[in-house]
Amino acid sequence: MEHHPMRAEALRTLRLDDTPLMLSIDGQAREGESRFEVIDPATAQPFATAPEASLAQLDEAVAAARRAQPAWAARPWAERRQKLLALADLLLQDLESLAWLITLEQGKPLPRARDEVARAAAQLQRLVALDVPVETLREDAQGRVELHHRPLGVVGAITPWNMPLVLCVPKIVHALLTGNTIVVKPSPYTPLSALRFAQRAQALLPAGTLNMVSGGNDLGRALAEHPDIQKISFTGSAATGRKVMASSAGTLKRLTLELGGNDAAIVLPDADPEAIAQPLFNAAFANSGQICMAIKRLYVHERLHGAVCEALAQRAKAVAVGGGFEPGVVLGPVQNAAQHRIVLGILDDARERGARFHAGGQALDREGYFIAPTVVSGLADDSRLVAEEPFGPVLPVLSFTDVDEAVQRANASPYGLTGSVWGRDVPAAARVAARLEVGTASVNQHLWLDAQIPFGGAKQSGLGSEYAAQGLKHYMQAHVVNAPA
Template identity: 50%
Template sequence: MTSLLTPTPRLGFDPATKRFGQLIEGRLVDGATRVAVVDPGTAEQIAEAPAASSEQLDLAVAAARRALPAWSALDVGERGRVLHAVADVLAAHHEELAQLTTLEQGKPITQARDDVSWSIDFTRYFADYRLETEVLRDDDANRVELRRRPVGVVGAITPWNFPLFQALYKLAPALVVGNTMVLKPSPTTPLATLYFGELIRDVIPAGVFNIVGDGGDLGRRLTAHPGVDKVSFTGSTVTGRHVMAACAPTLKRLTLELGGNDAAVVLADADVEKTAEGLCTWAYSNAGQVCVSIKRIYVPSSMHEAMVEALSRRIAALTVGHGLDEQTQVGPVQNKVQYDKAREHLTVARRDGRIVAGGDALDRPGYYIAPTLVCDIDESSPLVAEETFAPIRSVLRYDDLDDAIARANATPYGLGASVWGTDIENAMDVAGRLEAGTTWINHHFQLTPDVPFGGIKQSGLGAEFGRTGVEEFTDVHVVNLKHT
């Protein structure tokens, strides 16, 4: 179903006339240039955002460097109190931040509200997180302690699919352990992040958190900057390789959360209707623009037709429209480049497979792709072999479970995967054989702040969340005492 309603945002300001500023050393600063921000639901410009010069990037990094000693010297409880105050600001401006996210990103407002709620929850969790000193040895000869110290100035780079949420889930753990940060949002979705910076400029001490705007070329300068000690990057695998190369000359610490081509393996004892509901939810959320969403669905031949029918029925019932329409379930893809790629994917789908649902770009203003399901397609097709960042998914049949597992693993990616079935012991066994950083059973894409998340193979390095993720923002410091 298609909704033609384009509601008016309910903001306390007009984005078209608002002067969004960068946050540098506690001050809102104009950019050296300005870039247009487009509503993907209409393909029309809605605002302008600042873009930093190299000199402004230097100022932001220098501000973070100056703020580092005092911030890291604060008691961790005080740093936590600042982060709780940040969460309070998020809560007070929940709807504004959600609507800005929808306007610039395109996702349904219900999903944008979830993004803000997750931002609050993750910030509060890490505000209370403590990395305790670990005693490795304490005997008559030695006492050896493993301590953690902040890595320094963190350069954070966020993509356009979860712009605000990803900013907060990098910011909170980095700051609570004593780091400072310079954050660069995507040039196509900077508004909610910049507005967040405006809201908290008097909450976080000046220089501890800085936001610089990007006209499309700032990322390489941030990652190579000699004043940055660590880079936390979320984005494509292709860009991740460039980030890694830029960090090499200064041996920066590095966390990469990159692309995925997640497989869902449906077992022969799965409930078709329940499984189809879960698959549909986690394949088409955010218009399929999630690195860890379901992209390849492996189904036993014995239930292939039933599963395709159940999925097609649900896909046909999805309401596609502008994200501010409360009825919308699938919004537009985020930008013109992604839209053109999605249209190319549809051409490949028609050439290499059989389209059983969707299959078209919608004839209306904006970047809309009908949720699409393809079957009878070979895995050598780029639609299956490569990451498809659009609401286009493939169903692949199998006759032998070992073969399905081998095919699911035959990818350079290794971010997430899921297994669907009623025999939990068997599902657990299959989950253990899938090559992924996370394998879910009977659900997909659950992220919580206490559980590490990261990829293997070419889906990334390191992890975020949980103790593992917090430790990524620290260096090891061993104190070894010899008793006399």
Template identity: 45%
Template sequence: MTTRTDDLLGRIQPTEGGREIFDPATGELVGRAPQASVEDLNDAVARAKTAQPGWAARSNDQRRSLLHAAADAVEAHAEELAQLLSREQGKPLNGPNARFEVGACSAWLRATAEFSLEPEVLVDDTSGRATLHWRPLGVVGAIGPWNWPMMISVWQIAPSLRQGNTVVIKPSGYTPLSVLALVEVLNTVLPENVLIPVPGRGHVGEALSRHPDIDKIMFTGSTATGKSIIKAAADTVKRLTMELGGNDAGIVLADADPKAIAEDLFWGAFINTGQTCAALKRLYVPESIYDQVCSALVEVAEKMPMGPGLDEANVLGPLQNEAQWQIVDRLVTAARDSGARILTGGDPDHSRSGHFYPTTLVADIDPQNPLVVEEQFGPALPIVKYSTVDQAIEWANSLNEGLGSSVWSSDLDRAEEVASQLVAGTTWINKHGAVDPRMPFGGARESGFGLEFGVEGLKEVSQPHIISR
């Protein structure tokens, strides 16, 4: 029987050829993704450049209305988008996963539609008058990741369109169908050539980064790939927003209630089966409550079902690809071999189909162990014991990454005092990874630069223009 997801797939697949995409949970064929060439990219950029002045000429109210219409379209197709996302990316339908991600797409479109950048009077006195205006940049090149392919695409698309830019978007080669389907739905209401996808391999992304008619690159992904994009964009002095890798630290203070925080700690670390840039990647716990926190986390972890995403019972899924599975397995094996204690998990079932890695908690681990200092990006959390808060802060700040961090305490004032000493773009208190479209989000150190979300996010896709008289 043909489903609505099959209908949507039929609209985005090539008539012949293309790259085969397989379900990471079952190995079954999901569909075929078209593969753009550099010539296709050049054509897309030319069309987006031609369409941009007309899009920018529309009023703020018109663009706002179209973003709301785009959100309506996403909601009308929410279930088939979620089903496709689950099959391609692997994340379950339920929990903070596929249906959650599709819902976030419409929520971010609506929130971004309502933000605005009004002209600002800077000087108005006997010396003269100066005003600050925010103009569109032109054509934005968006390069997205495979972990939250739809949601992060909207993070790039929505502010760019809101400010009068057009967008050429290159999805990850691991999850192109999800993004192509999302764009297909959005383009049912958007004007022609305002948003154009160019699915393809890495050379297409590199050509996008170098293209002289791309005015800005927005990228979410690994630090290594981000550095390559920065170099590629340098010759044309492009504006850049780089949301790169994270190895987020969480610090539990001695007054925290282990059982009360355990489930929030778990989801801070294991949302999307740990495949989230701003997930909790290393947890520092004081000696006085170390065993209690470990026990409480094990209790939560062992009741969370993992399996194929289309099974409504599951809330954890597979790793999206074999390469990421190998990284997680290498780091957990190194931790075990070093003498660290595996509290739960750590023993994958090699007879099982799919890229499943069991939910793994690792205790009594050295703070310099590879599982602590390298981003695992999967379902394995190292729990490090500390003696003093100063020691925990030092360890938390010792790495090159600085995307997010968190502090867990019953004393909010004390938690905020500790939070103020952490080097990160965002520090959450008694939660982790709770992004909000109203709150600017970005990284410190090698976790990137530039801000997304809110009015500050609109500024990142705009050219400031001072008029002084």
């Protein structure tokens, strides 16, 4: 297949062969011990290489962060805020190049990649507007008790491949705003945009404050085990999250884990199928279903089930799927070969169970890791597609007769990241939403995030939270000062 000219222009402008991206350690651009290939999921072919950091280089990055941390923590909060605001300007100034990199390495359409860079900058700006003031817990004749929050030290961050910048930049901001320094390891599937951002950020931050090392699973495990790191912030699958937790146990590190979702949405019998079809479709299929908080299970009252299936199927058949540089494309590929195989295996299981495919159900006949947007019904709750998080462009639509039954089935999952309820009677829908065992429950909306609202999962969807003052405090140590009168 002939690739779109915009892809060639992006590669030519970025000049990745001539100016390969580097590690960032102690304020310096450093070559790795070796380099590994980065695959374009739209072609299934390598288009660039990334530096593979050695364990010795990880030690150097942690040592640099440790040296830089006391002086960085000593700066006033307002000064740290201003330094970080300059990073938002950097993101916006470099938006086009970063977006090209995201489309090349992650696969999402270029307009969505531009949105990701802009959203990372916006989240940064909203996060740094927050403060964590000293709290007076008691003041009386006996004395004054204050609650302070102090930096932990060095934070290690491990970021995923579905949103290479928008899930990386906030971790950096949480750590640095609160007076910590940080060592980041981006996903080896999508390291380039994060490496570029960190490399350019070195001119704006003190040496050692932000370090970026790329590599594989061994590097991630070493980061989680490192004795000089006080906290790990990880976003990714629950299976990998358990490994991170186990690796961190030796030094009892603080943890923030944002893990899988398998999020449920419930459509009540008073909902208008045509009015909600597009928002439901967007919430399930955005980024080709590769969003932890996307709708993964849709429970629809039996009266509306057929109409909702048909409305979603129409949209699945009509949506433009293709390479991220092709004009008019809305959905891109699954990001990597391993995930592509997982999604196709889940579809095979659904087919064997006699599921009805209203749209899609197969890989597209083209190079790259493309799967047709798929709407499925007729599955039991113990099928793989319902019980597991597919993390691809696939949505099971399940029928229910009673709202209590729907809530029970939605809550039966070991996961509980977000959930939503859809209906015309908003107060009634809100009462149902309040019963969902999730970190965030919404009414007539699903995919939303605000950096000034805390976000975290229930059950096996994670530990702790990020965003808002509550999230910032997870990067700090509570410190009580009790002084007599």
